[in-house]
Each structure stands twice: as structure tokens, then as C-alpha cells.
Amino acid sequence: MKRDTGQNKDITDKWRLQTKLVRGGTYRSELGETSESMFMTSGYAYDCAEDAAARFEGEQDGYTYSRLRNPTCAMFEDRMALIEGAESARSTATGMAAMTSAMLSIVKAGDHVVSSKTLFGSCRVFIENILPKFGVASTLVDGDDNNAWKDAIQPNTTAIFLESPANPTLDVVDIQFVCDLAKENGVTVVVDNVFATPLLQKPMKYGADIVIYSSTKHIDGQGRCLGGCILTSEEIMEETILPYIRHTGPNLSPFNAWVMLKGMETMDLRIEKMCSNAAKVADGLIDMGVFASVNYPGRPEFRQHELAMKQMSAGGSVVTVFVPEGREQAFKFLNALEVTDISNNIGDAKSLMTHPASTTHKAVEESARLDMGITESMLRLSVGLEHVDDLLEDFARAARVAGL
Numbered sequence: 001m002k003r004d005t006g007q008n009k010d011i012t013d014k015w016r017l018q019t020k021l022v023r024g025g026t027y028r029s030e031l032g033e034t035s036e037s038m039f040m041t042s043g044y045a046y047d048c049a050e051d052a053a054a055r056f057e058g059e060q061d062g063y064t065y066s067r068l069r070n071p072t073c074a075m076f077e078d079r080m081a082l083i084e085g086a087e088s089a090r091s092t093a094t095g096m097a098a099m100t101s102a103m104l105s106i107v108k109a110g111d112h113v114v115s116s117k118t119l120f121g122s123c124r125v126f127i128e129n130i131l132p133k134f135g136v137a138s139t140l141v142d143g144d145d146n147n148a149w150k151d152a153i154q155p156n157t158t159a160i161f162l163e164s165p166a167n168p169t170l171d172v173v174d175i176q177f178v179c180d181l182a183k184e185n186g187v188t189v190v191v192d193n194v195f196a197t198p199l200l201q202k203p204m205k206y207g208a209d210i211v212i213y214s215s216t217k218h219i220d221g222q223g224r225c226l227g228g229c230i231l232t233s234e235e236i237m238e239e240t241i242l243p244y245i246r247h248t249g250p251n252l253s254p255f256n257a258w259v260m261l262k263g264m265e266t267m268d269l270r271i272e273k274m275c276s277n278a279a280k281v282a283d284g285l286i287d288m289g290v291f292a293s294v295n296y297p298g299r300p301e302f303r304q305h306e307l308a309m310k311q312m313s314a315g316g317s318v319v320t321v322f323v324p325e326g327r328e329q330a331f332k333f334l335n336a337l338e339v340t341d342i343s344n345n346i347g348d349a350k351s352l353m354t355h356p357a358s359t360t361h362k363a364v365e366e367s368a369r370l371d372m373g374i375t376e377s378m379l380r381l382s383v384g385l386e387h388v389d390d391l392l393e394d395f396a397r398a399a400r401v402a403g404l
């Protein structure tokens with residue numbers, strides 16, 4: 001149809017990021033709607049039985065069943081692929097569905113996985129406790145120790161999983177090093193790029209084979225819907241991912257895909273503002289001089305600042321702080337907040353703060369938590385779009401109440 005430019009790769013590939021975020025992947029129906037259509041349908045009707053057979057045979061283009069593909073989800077996937085610079089994308093119901101589907105597509109019983117040890121709680125539980133149930137062993141390494149990555153590779157290693165920056169410590173992995181090592185050993189690298197977002201870091205540029213997102217975070221960006229996405233090459237998608245997800249059904253709802261599409265339209269503006277707010281909040285928290293430590297990858301004293309800034313175009317929207325004492329003081333601080341919410345999500349327009357040891361990482365054993373650096377003193381802050389001064393005044397007041 002006229003001016004349905006969102007589907008024309010010759011045109012969309014040349015667009016700049018902001019145009020891709022607003023228009024990429026858009027499929028316009030014959031009605032010419034300006035906003036993307038929501039195709040809330042599980043199935044599709046065929047003109048005749050021969051057409052149905054031809055579509056299942058792959059001889060005729062078109063949709064067959066929304067577990068296999070849905071037009072609204074396809075718009076979201078095509079837009080994601082365009083901004084990631086990936087050949088192919090598939091959306092999933094949650095970030096965990098994206099992570100587990102990617103990993104389970106790759107591994108089989110008898111294989112071995114290497115992963116950075118600092119991970120979002122559920123990612124760590126999946127690698128450490130769930131994969132072994134299917135005969136897949138793992139070695140967890142300090143993500144910043146390149147020799148440890150090297151030493152952990154075994155003849156049966158088939159996948160590497162990493163988060164950079166990691167949730168919640170913000171530890172950074174040298175993605176180029178790990179991907180080069182993986183290539184030498186024929187290992188597939190899966191990067192969870194949730195904290196960096198597709199706008200700040202492009203793991204495929206360094207050789208990552210698969211990138212996954214929880215679109216629940218910055219992609220929706222307004223705390224409404226769960227979602228996820230798997231991005232990779234055409235070949236890996238066809239040969240490895242699709243044979244798994246077609247038959248297991250971790251799909252995103254078309255409604256949620258539509259919300260994600262709308263979120264992407266404002267993503268560049270939101271992320272730029274969230275990152276600049278986070279940098280100012282980190283400066284302000286340090287200036288308060290009451291925390292045992294304040295960590296933000298964009299700050300020069302952050303222990304992996306140089307590597308973080310080599311891989312990311314900004315410091316991100318998450319800051320972690322450590323109160324001088326333990327859980328009681330951390331809870332007092334949280335309970336005194338009037339602007340920032342006590343909540344365990346990230347990437348929302350609203351600033352959110354959580355105590356990882358008792359929430360996001362509660363399912364991880366205490367010794368493993370401490371090994372990751374997640375102590376009872378740690379608080380993780382996802383900086384939103386409020387005025388920075390209101391956030392900082394709130395933190396200063398909460399610090400006084402908590403006796404910091």
C-alpha cells in the first residue's frame with residue numbers, strides 16, 4: 001500500500017535511529033491507520049484449503065497461527081531488529097522467557113555453560129539450579145576476570161551467558177574479549193543487554209550471537225506490560241531458536257507488543273533523560289557524603305568506568321548505593337522515601353528503589369548473593385524522569401530519617 005515505508009528494508013535501513021524507533025517495522029492495513037494496528041487474533045482464515053496447505057508448507061506468504069507469528073508482534077520484532085542491527089527478532093512474554101528460550105534452544109543434556117556470576121536473580125537460578133535438571137552443567141566466573149572466562153571453557157561448552165552491566169552490582173564484562181574467546185571455541189554467546197538498553201550498547205558489534213531483552217524495562221518504559229525479545233542472525237533464528245519456540249510457545253501477547261511499539265516511539269527521549277538524571281543523581285548522592293559507596297558506571301571512579309564507557313554510549317539509568325549499616329538502616333531509608341517508590345522494576349518513568357538482597361535476589365542463596373557483592377546494605381535505584389532536585393531532596397530527607 002502507498003507510503004507503507006516501515007516494511008521496506010531498502011528505506012528503513014537508511015533511517016537514523018530516531019526515525020527507526022518511530023516508524024520501523026510499521027505495517028499499515030488498507031485503512032491507512034497512522035498508529036500501529038492491534039491484531040488481537042489467535043488464528044487466520046484462508047480463502048481455501050489449498051491456501052492453508054500452501055502456507056503450512058511455506059509456499060505461500062501469510063500468517064497461520066499467532067504462536068508462530070502475529071502481525072502486531074511482527075511489527076515490534078521488526079522494529080527491534082532494525083534498532084539492534086540484527087537480522088531477526090522474536091518477541092516473548094517476559095524477559096525470562098527470552099532468556100530461557102534462547103538458552104534452551106542452544107543446549108542439550110551433556111553440555112556445559114559458562115556464565116558471569118553476577119546476574120539478575122532468576123537468570124542465576126536458571127543457570128545454577130534449573131539447567132542441571134536437564135543435564136546441563138555450568139561454571140560461574142567473575143565477569144571482569146578474562147582469565148577466568150578462558151579457564152572455564154570445557155570441550156563440551158556450548159553457550160556463554162552474560163549480563164553487562166549486571167543486575168544489581170553494575171559489574172561490566174569485556175564483551176569483545178568474551179566473544180573472541182567464544183568464537184575460538186565454537187561457543188554461542190548470549191548477552192542480556194537489559195541494563196544497557198539497545199540504545200546504549202550493541203553487543204553484536206563485539207561478536208555476540210544472540211541478544212536478549214526484558215522489554216518490561218526501558219522498552220515499555222512506563223511500567224505497564226511484561227515482555228521480552230530475542231535478537232540474532234537469520235541462520236541462528238531459523239536453525240536454533242525457531243525450532244524451540246514454535247513448539248513451546250513463550251509468545252508475547254499482541255496487546256503487549258502494541259504497548260511496546262508505542263513505548264519505542266519515545267524511547268530515545270526517555271533514555272537520554274533517564275541517563276542524564278541518573279548521572280546527576282549519582283553526583284548528588286556522592287556529594288551528600290553519607291553513603292558507604294555510590295556506584296554508577298558513568299562516574300570516573302567507578303571501578304570499570306573505562307570499559308563501561310568503551311562499550312556504552314552513556315552510564316545507564318541505574319545507580320547502586322550502600323548504606324553504612326545493614327538491612328534495618330536500608331529499610332528505614334526506603335520507608336522514608338516520598339517521591340521514589342519502593343519497587344523492584346527498572347527502566348520506568350518513575351524512579352524506583354529496591355533492596356536486592358530481600359527482593360530481586362532473594363531466591364539466590366545467601367552465600368552466592370554475598371559472593372556477587374549483594375550485601376544487606378545495598379540499595380538499587382532505577383532513575384526515572386522526575387525532576388532531579390525532587391529526587392535528591394527526597395534522598396537527603398530519607399537519609400536524615402534513617403540516621404545516615
Ligand SMILES: Cc1ncc(COP(=O)(O)O)c(C=O)c1O
Nearest residue numbers: 094095096120167194214216227
Ligand atoms: C537483567 C535482567 N534480565 C532479565 C530480567 C527478566 O525480565 P522479566 O521480568 O521481563 O522476565 C530482568 C528483570 O528484572 C533483568 O533485570
